[in-house]
Amino acid sequence: MPALGQAVKPTTLDQRFLLCPYCQQHRAQVWGDGRGGRTCHCPECGPVSVAADDMAALALDEDWLRRKLRLALSIESRDGIDALGDGVWRLGDSRCSPVLLARDLIRLWREPALLDRVRVAGGAIRVITPKPRETRGAPFGPGVEWLALEDRFAFYGGGISFIAPTGEPPAPQASDPRTPVKGPFSADFRWVTLPEGPHGPIRLTEAQAAVFEALWSFKGEPRTADQIMRRAGLNSDKPIDVFKVKARDKGKPEAEGPLFAYRALVVVQGRQGLYSIRQAPPLRSAASQP
Known part of the structure; x- marks a missing residue:
């Protein structure tokens, strides 16, 4: 967890259930043990004591994620982040292409008007979403580039790095040659x-x-x-x-x-x-x- 740094923050989950602290495989209901503590009954492990740390949970800090994705894609700082609807944001423009971040790919399939709101003549739209289990290949038609969150970005050096596909032209050079571009390294690794x-x-x-x-x-x-x-x-x-x-x-x-x-x-x-x-x-x- 220390590698994630500020990317995560504490959150609250349903305290009535948790993953078995022993096997981490089965969801089990939490009960009081009659002595001020808690226990759960795992279908595989049987009764397992539940410590306070077992009930702790973390969630991705979405504000932090949006800021770092903008840096990873060299989006101009003067461009603000616009909320287009529940779970959909316009992060700004990268290489003259609008960049959208969405929690769910299905939402954009069901509401294509969200893409039409940011579409520009002669420019592609870049869409960032988590990767659904069933999706293969390109989920959108021409003019929309899909960037799967898990495949195209990685945590590195307290921020996020963009993983460009083979053959993609390099990102624009930063005005300061020391600026981290590839993880903690400058564009030329010097x-x-x-x-x-x-x-x-x-x-x-x-x-x-x-x-x-x-x-x-x-x-x-x-x-x-x-x-x-x-x-x-x-x-x-x-x-x-x-x-x-x-x-x-x-x-x-x-x-x-x-x-x-x-x-x-x-x-x-x-x-x-x-x-x-x-x-x-x-x-x-x-x-x-x-």
């Missing part, structure tokens, strides 16, 4: 910004940037050092080699900063010899229990 740490935006060498770009390209999947360094186009044996701080540079922020970023962002499975970039869980739209 800068990395972490939410915690004493260094502020950290400048990377070409070799360090190449290692991070290679790790990022694997989308959090563990890879061997040889695979990473080959993709980075470097001759070193391990990713850490280009981040090591020489004795004469110890204490210098320009040398210590990249090493700090490497330790914060790279997961090393030493026994297996695998490396990956830290990735947060996929976005979820419904309340969930910890």
Whole structure:
């Protein structure tokens, strides 16, 4: 849960029922145990004691989600967020295309007039919704691009990153080259910004940037050092080699900063010899229990 940060907030669910705290598989009714506590009767586990934490629940902070989606899609800050109806919002314009966020894809199917309200001549509409179980392929006709929330966005570095499909042109460059564009990294991977740490935006060498770009390209999947360094186009044996701080540079922020970023962002499975970039869980739209 710490990886989700401000993306979630406490919420209240029906206190009469909960998922079995032991197996997390079956929904069971909650009863008083006669001693001031609570218990539930799971059809598989039998009686199970219920602690206060078992009744806690979290929900996605939708205001936070809307703000971060705007940043991920480079929507101009001067564009406000417009509520078009219950559970449907216009986030603004991205690359001259209106962007809609909806809680439910079915709502837009049933009320196509919502799309007509934002349609512009010669421009496509981008629609963001959670992915329904039964939907396959493109659910809308020409002129509407569907962005499935779980597939096209990911939590990263205290915000949200947009996962562009292969072949899509890069997002417009930010005016400040240090601005995080790909997770915590700038567009060219020469800068990395972490939410915690004493260094502020950290400048990377070409070799360090190449290692991070290679790790990022694997989308959090563990890879061997040889695979990473080959993709980075470097001759070193391990990713850490280009981040090591020489004795004469110890204490210098320009040398210590990249090493700090490497330790914060790279997961090393030493026994297996695998490396990956830290990735947060996929976005979820419904309340969930910890």
